Amino acid sequence: MAVLGIPILEDLYPSTMDMWPLEAKEFNRNWTFYENLKQGRLTTTKCKDCGVVSYPPRVICPECYSENLEYIDLPKKGKVIIFSEEVKGVPLGFQSPLIHAVIDLGVDPARRLLTRIINCPAGALQRGDEVQLAVFDVPALPIDKGKLGTIMSERVFFAFEPVKK
């Protein structure tokens, strides 16, 4: 299908217009974060030399510049500190209501994590509510492999959702 106004982009993927992260191993040294997400795990990196846990994950420790890092699990449940609800004028790529919350996962450095809250109707969420990790599929990333053609690299992303009471 042609892109309106740019017929030369017929069947081509303009990666500069892709709203999701370039998660694939070929383009991201923190690809493990996304592989862990596919397993339902929210993870980040911990320095094996100085012990500092960083969020988001890194390829070097921001404290001691060690490259000796490991992935550790963050809690999958947290509590809503505050939230906002956008009902009208939600930007392209998101559905109404677009709910944002600052949540506390109970451990550093995730005591004030900003996230989207999904699977929740407008007006239902309250401060203090318990929420849990929700992983969902996003469109696969087309990667041009030259003579081998284009491969589709599966992608997921995460939000949180209310824990059913």
Added chain:
Amino acid sequence: MARNAVILAGGQCKWGVREAHLVDLFQEAAKACLDDVPTLKPKDIDGLIVATSYAGRCSFQVNTAPVIAERCGLKPTSICTRCDTLCAGGSTGIILAMGLVQAGAADIVMVAGGEKLYTPQRWEVFYSELASVDHDWDGVHGMGLPPPFFALTAQEHMMHYGSKKEDFAAVSVANYNYAATNPVAQMQKLLTMEEAMAAPIVVPPLTLYDCCPITDGAAACIITTDEIARKFTDRPLVYLRGTAQVCLNSVSANFPGAHLADWKHTRIAAEKAYKRAKVSASDIKVAQTHDCFTISEVIEVEELGFCKKGEGGAFCSSKQIEIGGKVPVNTDGGLLAVGHPFGATGIRQGVEIMKQLQGRARHQVKDADIGLTHNLSGANAEHTILIYGREPVK
């Protein structure tokens, strides 16, 4: 021996939804800037710093400095470059120009900032805004356009300090009314408290007049030394006395304050800028702060030390930000009403402070001798402060 840097001239084009190309806006701004001091000619300028963030995204143009230099008839021989700190780009350019002229690495530098954000497709600017914050960790949650982030900030300010919707409305009323007679402002209308309180909801508690618009526009100013400036103007000189730019985080999860209404990084920036400028908060006679949202101005007057922490709402609603108040703020209309073409904003603010300190502002603050500009950028990730004065730092 370091030289003293001054802001010699400045101007902006008409801001708003412009039927123009990015390079057109820069040309209009460069002309407005040199029209401010007609003895100054393009050939006198030996440096150019361009501040733009969305040129690459919205105008398919990176390496903008040579493009802008050529279109504006400049032939820089000391510096020709671009900086990008989004909302603080113009202020960053002024800080860099100051350092260059103080060090003798440049003599007369034009700092020009601008954005063309309205593209032929209405969805695109909102979509591209996902790049305004840390894209992969905040933008990807639909946090690109800032109203939700500042709605959360407003909620926490109300929760911790008891500020009210009326306090926010007082900021929009003050800033709109400052801009009502400003011919280059995007919004030129008198606003009443009743209108502000009855405005349609954007993201609760923020309503229409709590949020700055999306703006096309450009601004330019000239940074040089006091000795050189004297050859071009008889106006009072306006010196750059002290600056600071503080960045402690990018991803919102690492926000440095105890909550979103506790702006530790602003306090650090203010302390550092005041120290360098050898002034204190009580010396500031006029300020242009980053009123991207009304709640921002409420918190800024606290963190800059114009009032006690937590009392920003009362400070604004008791008219301390208006002419005759303790510190008149955003006297040309601010981001809320003049608009906010990111890279241009810091220049607009610097030019208004220059005019205030020269006694030729539209809403003149009596005996203004020390003025301040402030920007925040991204999801409240960076704070930039410049202090101007009628005398150099001794």
